[in-house]
Amino acid sequence: MSEQDKKQIDAATGVEVNAHEWDGIQELNTPLPRWWLWSFYACIVFALGYVVVYPAIPFRHSASAGTLGWTSRGELKKELASAEIARAATVKALADTPIEAIDPKSPLMRAAVEGGKAAFKVNCVQCHGSGAAGSKGYPNLNDDDWLWGGNLKEIHATLEHGIRQPGDDATRISQMPAFGRDQLLTAAQIQDVVSYVRLVSRQDPATASAQQGAKLFADNCAVCHGTDAKGNRTLGAPNLTDPIWLYGGDRASLTATVTNARAGVMPAWGQRLDPVTVKMLAAYVHSLGGGE
Amino acid sequence: MSNHANRTGKAGGLYARRPDIFPRAVDGFYRRLKWAVMAATLAVYYVTPWIRWDRGPYAPNQAVLVDLANRRFYFFAIEIWPHEFYYVAGLLVMAGIGLFLLTATVGRAWCGYACPQTVWTDLFLHIERMIDGDRNAQMRLRNAPLSVTKVAKRVSKHSAWLAVGVLTGGAWIFYFADAPTLLRAFVTGTAAPVAYSTVALLTATTYVFGGWMREQVCIYMCPWPRIQSAMLDERSLIVTYKDWRGEPRSHGIKRTEGVPTGDCIDCNACVQVCPTGIDIRNGPQLACITCALCIDACDDMMARIGRPRGLIDYATFEDCEEERKGAPPVPIRRTILRSRTFLYFGGWAAIGIAMAIMLGARTRLDLSVGQERNPLYVQLSDGSVRNAYTVKVRNMETRPRPVRISIEGLPGALVWDSLSEESTAAQSLTLTVAPDQVERRRLYVRAPRTGPQPADFRFRVTALDPQGGGDDDAARFDRPETLR
Numbered sequence: 031m032s033e034q035d036k037k038q039i040d041a042a043t044g045v046e047v048n049a050h051e052w053d054g055i056q057e058l059n060t061p062l063p064r065w066w067l068w069s070f071y072a073c074i075v076f077a078l079g080y081v082v083v084y085p086a087i088p089f090r091h092s093a094s095a096g097t098l099g100w101t102s103r104g105e106l107k108k109e110l111a112s113a114e115i116a117r118a119a120t121v122k123a124l125a126d127t128p129i130e131a132i133d134p135k136s137p138l139m140r141a142a143v144e145g146g147k148a149a150f151k152v153n154c155v156q157c158h159g160s161g162a163a164g165s166k167g168y169p170n171l172n173d174d175d176w177l178w179g180g181n182l183k184e185i186h187a188t189l190e191h192g193i194r195q196p197g198d199d200a201t202r203i204s205q206m207p208a209f210g211r212d213q214l215l216t217a218a219q220i221q222d223v224v225s226y227v228r229l230v231s232r233q234d235p236a237t238a239s240a241q242q243g244a245k246l247f248a249d250n251c252a253v254c255h256g257t258d259a260k261g262n263r264t265l266g267a268p269n270l271t272d273p274i275w276l277y278g279g280d281r282a283s284l285t286a287t288v289t290n291a292r293a294g295v296m297p298a299w300g301q302r303l304d305p306v307t308v309k310m311l312a313a314y315v316h317s318l319g320g321g322e
Numbered sequence: 323m324s325n326h327a328n329r330t331g332k333a334g335g336l337y338a339r340r341p342d343i344f345p346r347a348v349d350g351f352y353r354r355l356k357w358a359v360m361a362a363t364l365a366v367y368y369v370t371p372w373i374r375w376d377r378g379p380y381a382p383n384q385a386v387l388v389d390l391a392n393r394r395f396y397f398f399a400i401e402i403w404p405h406e407f408y409y410v411a412g413l414l415v416m417a418g419i420g421l422f423l424l425t426a427t428v429g430r431a432w433c434g435y436a437c438p439q440t441v442w443t444d445l446f447l448h449i450e451r452m453i454d455g456d457r458n459a460q461m462r463l464r465n466a467p468l469s470v471t472k473v474a475k476r477v478s479k480h481s482a483w484l485a486v487g488v489l490t491g492g493a494w495i496f497y498f499a500d501a502p503t504l505l506r507a508f509v510t511g512t513a514a515p516v517a518y519s520t521v522a523l524l525t526a527t528t529y530v531f532g533g534w535m536r537e538q539v540c541i542y543m544c545p546w547p548r549i550q551s552a553m554l555d556e557r558s559l560i561v562t563y564k565d566w567r568g569e570p571r572s573h574g575i576k577r578t579e580g581v582p583t584g585d586c587i588d589c590n591a592c593v594q595v596c597p598t599g600i601d602i603r604n605g606p607q608l609a610c611i612t613c614a615l616c617i618d619a620c621d622d623m624m625a626r627i628g629r630p631r632g633l634i635d636y637a638t639f640e641d642c643e644e645e646r647k648g649a650p651p652v653p654i655r656r657t658i659l660r661s662r663t664f665l666y667f668g669g670w671a672a673i674g675i676a677m678a679i680m681l682g683a684r685t686r687l688d689l690s691v692g693q694e695r696n697p698l699y700v701q702l703s704d705g706s707v708r709n710a711y712t713v714k715v716r717n718m719e720t721r722p723r724p725v726r727i728s729i730e731g732l733p734g735a736l737v738w739d740s741l742s743e744e745s746t747a748a749q750s751l752t753l754t755v756a757p758d759q760v761e762r763r764r765l766y767v768r769a770p771r772t773g774p775q776p777a778d779f780r781f782r783v784t785a786l787d788p789q790g791g792g793d794d795d796a797a798r799f800d801r802p803e804t805l806r
Contacts, residue, residue: 061338063542065535135741143740161696172700172708174744272703317740319700319710319766 124306129313130183139313146314149307153299162318167277167294174320175274177266178202181322184263186312192298193266201298204266209250210289219246224284230259230271231279340538342464343599345447346457346591350618359435360444368489371496375399380757381720388498394758400681401758403718412677416670421546423666425553427658429560429636433546434613439539442490442532446483447597453479457594483533484525491524537598540611547608556639559657561612563592563603563634566646585629592616592634602634612636687723688716689783689793694764699800707801708768715763715783717755724786726752732769732779732799740764752786767799775801 038047040058048059081087085101087094120141124132132139151160157168164170174180178188188202195201209215215223219242226243228234248257254267261269268276277283277292299308315321375385375398382389387396395402395410402409424432433440453475454460466472495517496504507513508521531539540547554560565584572581573588586603593601595615600607602616614636621631632651641652694710702708717723728750729735736747740763747768755761769777782794 061335063538064337064339065538066542067337134743139741159696161694163697163700170697170700172697172710173702175703269703273701273705274703317764319708319740319744320702322743 121306124309129186129309130181132182132313142310142313143317145307146310146312146317149303149311150314153303154311157296162315167292169276170274171315172318172320173274174322175269175272176263176320176322177204177261177268177276179263179322180316180320182312182316185315185321186309188296189308189312189315190298190300192300193296194293195295195298195301198298198301202266204254206254206267206287206291206293207250208289208291211291215246215250215288220285220288222246223251223288224281227259227270227284228279228281231273232271233279341599342461343537343597344457344460344464344594345597345599345615346594346619347451348591348595348615348619348622350615350621352614352618356435356444356613356615360441363436363438363441364445368493371493371501377401378720380722382500384500386497387500390498401718401720403716406684409677409681412673416673419666419670419673422553423663423670425550426555426558426666427663429554429558430547430550430610430612433540433550433611437611439531439544440611440613442486442528443536443597445486446532446536449482449486450479453482480529480533483529486532487525487528488521490528491521494524495520537609537611540598541609551608555662557657557660557662559636559638560606561602561610561614561617561634562606562637562639562642564632564637564642564645565603568603568633585624585633587623587627589623591619591623595619685791685793686718687725687783687785687791687793688718689727689781689795690714690716691781691795691797693797693800699802701802702768705771706768707771707799708766709799711765711767711781711797713763713765713781715753715755715761717757717759717761719757719789721757722754723757724752724754725792726750726784726786727765728782728784729767730780730782730794732767732777733773735767735769735779735799737765737767740766744768769799769801771801773799773801775803777801 038056039045040047040056043058046059047056050057081094082096083098083100084096085093086096120138123138124142127138132142150158150162154162158164158171159168162171169177176184178184178193187200191198191200191202193202207214209223210217210220222239222243223246224243225234225237225239226241226247229236229240229243234240247255247259251259254265255261255270256267259270261267273279275283276294277287299311303311370386371384373385374383375396376383377396381394381401382396384396385398387394389396393404400409421432450460454463463472463475492508495508499517504513504517508517535543568584568586570582570584571586571588572583592603593599593616595618596602597613597615598609598611600609602610617634617636620634624631624633635651637645637652638657641649641657645651690713692712692714694712698709700708700710713727715725715727717725727737729737736749737751738744738747739751739753742751744766747766751765753761753763777799779797779799780794781797782792784790784792
């Protein structure tokens with residue numbers, strides 16, 4: 031112990047040996063270079079300066095402000111403002127151009143589709159799904175079957191005024207009678223109509239029930255859905271001959287539809303979003319592959 | 323005794339002051355070699371960004387350009403895209419193996435001649451000598467009281483060092499933007515802030531590292547001295563003091579007195595010229611960067627006292643031992659040709675050749691296809707099924723290229739893109755990809771309801787210009803499991 035208290039000098043190098051010893055190997059007490067010390071001091075000074083200049087010290091409900099007044103929120107605000115300036119020209123062009131007049135291959139349309147994609151993720155995915163594939167009662171926006179028309183202008187009109195949206199005079203309304211609930215048809219007649227619809231949509235073969243259903247269809251349904259059952263877009267009446275079904279094409283779903291009718295609702299986005307965003311949404315939905 | 327104690331200052335204490343080093347000017351073969359290497363490396367550094375290279379209207383005309391904003395690297399005729407960054411990784415591996423090769427062959431030649439720290443320190447030392455004079459004058463000036471001359475000399479020395487620093491940092495930024503444009507913007511104060519901050523930072527580091535830190539960077543900061551001891555073996559060239567010839571030293575002893583003396587006259591010339599302040603006569607050591615200035619100094623001295631040159635010389639440890647036993651000195655070239663250097667050279671060359679072959683064979687038109695999975699497929703009103711794909715066509719040539727995208731192996735399939743109507747669906751579609759750009763398109767493929775589930779097929783891109791070429795990528799087509 032007492033040996034370690036004394037300063038030992040290594041004979042070969044003339045440098046002091048410190049007290050550490052491992053298996054007879056001792057460590058030279060080589061001093062650090064002075065520049066290292068000064069670098070360390072410089073780091074401390076830098077850190078102190080940083081604490082003064084930038085927000086650094088957490089208090090109970092806030093943090094120290096820093097003399098520069100810099101905040102990450104302020105930085106974000108600045109970046110948002112500059113992004114706003116950068117897209118101002120595009121936004122103006124979109125506001126000035128009617129949706130159907132935008133050249134489909136132009137950069138403006140590409141910008142509109144990208145903007146619509148972002149707006150769709152915020153406003154539309156709750157009902158139509160993130161891939162716009164919809165689900166029962168919520169139309170698949172990728173397919174080529176459109177209740178109210180699938181060109182840019184019609185999509186835009188549907189988006190702007192909504193479906194059965196109160197408070198919008200131009201909203202799109204289709205009213206299918208509740209044939210069963212309102213006792214317009216008996217339960218047996220409804221089954222005959224369903225048989226006929228299953229026949230025209232090539233899901234079931236011709237039967238006696240379908241034959242009776244054909245007459246019932248002509249009397250009750252053809253007004254809206256057409257004598258050929260191919261629907262009518264001005265009335266929002268779906269095409270019943272294709273394999274695409276909003277509420278299902280199986281017997282049970284069709285029976286429920288004819289008995290109680292269907293009346294889905296979509297908000298009038300013209301009331302909630304700015305006109306440019308609605309246009310961008312229309313462009314995006316049109317670009318999904320089913321646009322006409 | 324030793325130099326080590328001198329190096330670390332007074333024993334004891336936690337922090338050691340840097341001992342002042344005033345390397346004396348020296349002339350000789352290695353000094354001239356050092357001048358030549360310095361001139362060559364500085365010329366490469368300063369001139370490279372100013373070389374022009376005509377790439378046509380769609381790409382910059384600077385031979386060497388790191389275009390970070392557009393993520394392109396230009397190196398003469400070679401253009402590197404970010405996804406080809408493995409070429410840079412390959413160059414770094416070659417640099418690493420090259421350093422091994424150099425070290426195993428000629429010792430720390432990199433450190434002594436080509437390392438930027440050495441080159442700029444050497445430049446700074448030269449500037450110092452031009453202003454303050456050589457070693458003795460510098461020492462006198464250090465000890466002299468403050469005077470107008472001293473202040474003037476100090477101010478001009480540090481100004482010159484700072485000027486070199488500005489030029490160093492100033493040259494660096496030209497690698498990252500069009501040099502003439504940037505120079506004009508830089509001088510008129512309209513360049514990007516990052517240009518000014520880069521120059522400021524590099525000025526500061528050059529001034530501090532070249533003027534103040536010098537050998538301390540090599541001794542304390544650089545990892546290579548630690549690694550190089552593992553790279554050296556008894557057949558590597560190092561700067562050695564032949565103690566069997568030099569000892570005992572004959573300082574102050576007349577050779578005629580009959581006392582046995584070696585060739586070393588203890589004149590300390592080798593210590594005075596050393597830029598890292600070591601005494602090579604203490605044997606190989608970490609702080610030696612093998613710049614060989616001590617060889618020049620010693621050879622000069624040996625010539626004066628009429629003894630053969632080479633008391634301090636480049637030699638391998640093995641040859642040194644042979645020489646001690648009486649063998650004649652071995653020519654330097656012998657150490658270069660041996661299995662270890664061949665091995666390193668083989669690895670180095672293999673990577674270089676592989677990269678050259680890859681560069682020559684790489685296609686400049688590239689296709690990648692990603693299937694949209696949300697939704698996986700769409701049922702269409704006529705009963706057919708549609709899938710969507712995001713297709714990226716990279717045109718790595720610096721001119722626009724018309725290409726055709728077609729489908730192979732999916733019977734009855736038609737394709738169209740999201741910018742067109744479905745009525746344009748056809749078996750292929752053509753588009754023009756802008757020069758040096760990636761064209762990203764959403765493509766729709768419609769196929770009959772029946773068929774394998776899933777169906778594997780390929781997209782193919784074919785260049786329609788005379789140069790031709792193309793690429794293909796696998797994709798799959800999904801259909802509903804059950805008939806609705």
